[in-house]
Amino acid sequence: MKQGAAIGTADIHAAATYRSRRELRFRRLKRDKWLYILLTPGLLYFLVFKYVPMWGVLLAFKDYQPFLGFWKSDWVGLEHFRTFFQNPDFFMLLRNTLVLSLYNLVFFFPAPIILALLLNEVRLSFYKRTIQTMIYVPHFISMVIVASISYVFLTTQGGAVNEFLYSVTGSKIDFLASPDWFRPLIILQTIWKECGWGTIIFLAALAGVDVEQYEAAVVDGASRWRQTWHITLPAIRSTIVILLILRMGTILDNGFEQIYLMMNALNREVAEVFDTYVYALGITQGAFSYSTAVGLFKSVIGVVLVLGTNWLAKKSGESGLY
Incomplete structure (x- = not known):
């Protein structure tokens, strides 16, 4: 009871x-x-x-025919993936995409951090706001305009850069058609256009650093470099890690518009990436199912990289995304 x-x-x-x-x-x-x-x-x-x-990812497993519709098109399973992996262009696309992504990680990803640290050292608010405005403006410029500016400056037919080189060395460099110059141009364009905008998050993180830590470091005789290394960078480390994790999710995305505008027949061997390949097949040739399979492959790789990077971040003592 x-x-x-x-x-x-x-x-x-x-x-x-x-x-x-x-x-x-x-x-x-x-x-x-x-x-x-x-x-x-x-x-x-x-x-x-x-x-x-x-729901559209189901197209990757179908032989989609517009006149049959989405549901009545034949189911082909993994056929499009096998075709894609056996395609002679697969390794070229993978190499070009990964190399550009590696360049972005090495050169572009640290650039906003460095710029934010430099801006954080500017004490006069008028100059700081002026510089911030100037470096934010390129973010709002269309990539078509950026490509046009690049063409005007770098073309061999009267371009300012080549005219200067010709006056100094007596020769010109075909930057726009040379495979060796394609990747540096893409990275330089990205840094010029997006570096200033990327500093917003890091400047916000730097604003939260306790000023008393700097005062204590000054009393102890720490130099500006020591203050940056032992106070500033550890304070924004979690922000850097989270942005790096998110960046790994788009490791196979190189920006279709920029690549497409700068690509031509002479530099295609280093310029063709998954994004332009999907456009060429899915839009211009109507291979909707095949191009969907390529896009799904990119997405799966992105998810795996995000989960893997997040796992490594948590193992190293960071909070990660979740």
Whole structure:
């Protein structure tokens, strides 16, 4: 009897706890209703444009024919993936994509960090705001304009750079058609256009560093370099790690528009990447299923790299993404 009464009391207590938690959640929902209303457009955006289109990945496993429709097209399984991996262009595409991504990680990823550290040392707010405005502006310039500027400066037919080289050395360099110059040009364009915009997150992280740590370091006789190495960089390390993890998810994305605008028949051997390959097959040739398979391959690799990098970050003592 005592045991039965104890069990009944426990059930009543559990039910009361459940009701109290439910009432608490309801009160919080009612209190924060306007925040949830403000959250609704963002949720709808991701639902409509991110999750619903995921049904489209089924095209990678079908032989899609427009006149048959999505559901009546034949199911071919992994046939498009086998065709893609056996394609002679696969290793060329993989090499070009990975090399450009490696260049981005080595040269572009640290650039906003270095620029943010330099801006953080500027004490006069007027000069700091002026410099920030100047380096933010290229982010809002279309990549078509960036490619046009590159053409105007680098073309052999009256380009400012080649005219200067010709006046000094008596020869010109065909930057736009040379395979050796394609990757450096892409990286330089990316740094010029996006480096300033990338400093926003790091400057925000630097704003949260405790000023008293710098004051204590000055008292101890630490130089500016020592303060940066032992105070500033450790303070923004978690931000750097998180952005690196997110960057690894797009390791196979090199920016279709930029590559497409700078690519030509003479530099195609180093310029053709997965993004331009998908466009050439999916849009110009109508191979929708095959190009979807290529895009799905990129996405799977991105997910694996994000999970792997996040795992390594947590093993090294960082919080990671989750």
